[in-house]
Amino acid sequence: MARRWVLKALPLEKMLLYEETKKDIYKKDIEDTFTMWLPGGDVPYSPKCMAFRLQWGALRYASNTAFIALVAADNGxxxxxxxxxxxxxxxxxxxxxxxxxxxxxGVNPPVKPHHRASSCPMLPAPCGWDAQLNKGPNPHTLYGAMEGGPGQGDDYTDSRMDYVKNEVACDYNAGMHASTAGVLIIKQF
Structure with a gap:
């Protein structure tokens, strides 16, 4: 199956152009994007229904695209x-x-995200590579940080050594927090 991942511009840029102009060309690009992302499109789904775009930071793609979906919905x-x-x-x-x-x-949240500062011991203890190898939870909790997420089969182990699934990053959180704010704003009006 051929993958059609690359559009002429990023979906968010197309969304902004549609918001400003209401031109059908941008509307079609947005709709084409969601034809790929929604069930039955080109993006595969995990058994528990996460849209699985790529393995590294799988939830990043799903949550960032969820944000664009909310903006598109707000634009009718x-x-x-x-x-x-x-x-x-x-x-x-x-x-x-x-x-x-x-x-x-939430339920059974991660306690060992792959994050150097949160896995370091409390000061004044020194922080080195040994902290990454600590078997217990991270000494510092990164409240609200979204991990990369599970594999395509919903497989996941809470281990800071599995940086593909347990990495935390700003771009992972951006879509999740923006989508959450969008949902909360919708509920207020």
Whole structure:
């Protein structure tokens, strides 16, 4: 199956152009993006229904695309369908399938994210590579940090040594926090 990942511009740029101009060319690009992302499209799904774009930071892709879906819905594009899909991806990250991928939040959250500072011992103890090898939870909790997420089969082990699934990063959190704020704002109006 051929993958059509690259658009002429990023989906968010197309969304912003559609927001400003309401031109059909941008609307079509957004709809084409979600034809790929929604079930039945080119993006595969895990058994528990996470859209699985790529292995490294899988939840990053799902949550960032959920944000674009919410913006598209706010602009009248497939409002109910896109909101429902965005919520399904957020609910997955927050733990509705039995495990949260948000540090310090939800059901069975991760306690060993791959993050140097949070895995260092309390001061004044020195921090070195040994801290990464510590078998216990990280001494410092990164409340609200979203990990990369599970594999395509929903496989996951809470281990800071598995940096592919347990890495935390700003771009991982950006879409998740923006989507969460978008959902909360919608509920207020």
């Amino acid at each position: 594009l497939h409002t109910e369908e896109y909101r429902k899909w965005a919520m399904s991806q957020l609910h997955y990250a927050y733990g509705d399938t039995g495990r949260s991928y948000i540090v310090g939040f």
